[in-house]
Amino acid sequence: MTGAVRVDHAISSGTFSLDGETFDVDNNIWVVGDDTQCVVIDAPHSVDDVLAVVGERTVTAIVCTHAHDDHVRVAPALRERTGAPILLHPEDRPLWELTHAEARWDRDLADGQTIEVAGTTLRVLHTPGHAPGAVCLYAPDLGCVFTGDTLFDGGPGATGRSFSDLPTLEASIKSQLFALPAETVVHTGHGDDTTIGIERARDWGPTD
Structure with a gap:
């Protein structure tokens, strides 16, 4: 038996650096799968932290x-440790190259693409603004969406640094995320969960 598909979570601590500044940050690690296979969403600070969530899968x-x-x-x-391919939206190439000038990712992500794992589907939503190639991953069977730094408990992600733009981010959230069911749980890149309904009702969101 492979067990039911589930979402596993942990937190990894490290730093974020851009535009000559460095900050201490705690990142959420999200892993979607069953008892035998899984997809890892983001790879923040520590391979061991990620593999502790993955286990033997x-x-x-x-x-x-x-x-x-x-x-x-x-x-x-x-x-290198898992043999799994790295998937990234190609519009984030300039940011990727700031961290990995030599290494490349393996496959491009595109809006509307689907990623299958353990009998469930993750749908890619291109949500530029926090970063040009930012994506969210919607799992309708699980009733959740993984938003990275696009949408948080409290509103949109930060846009005060290079390669970011607030009007673009707000447009992405309103068109891509606020179209999802209100009860959809939002699993963020940092901090606590929220729901689409809660964030849609905040003052910055649309009034219709």
Whole structure:
């Protein structure tokens, strides 16, 4: 028996660096799968932290929500340990190259693409703004969406640094994420969960 598909979670601590500044951050690690196979969403600070969540399962993909260093820092090392391909939206190439000038990712992500794992489907939603190639991963069977740094408990992600733009981010959230069912649980890149309904009702969101 492979068991039911599930979402496993842990937190990994490290740093985020961009535009000449470095900050301490805690990143969520999300793993979707059953007892035998799984997909890892983002590869932040420690391969061992990720593998502690994976356990003995086969990793079929390392899916990067975007290429800020606190989300992809150990992606190549995790690929070496697991043999799993790295998936990234190609518009995040400039950010990826800030961290990994030599290593490349393996497969491009595209809006509307589906990723199958353990009998369930993750649908890729391209949500630029926090980063040009930022994506969210919607799992309708599980009633959740993995938003990386696009949407948090409290509103949109940060846009004060290079390669980011607030109007673009807000447009992405309103068109891609707020179209999801209100009860959809939002699993974020940092911090606590929220729901689409809660965030849609905040003052910054649409009024219709």
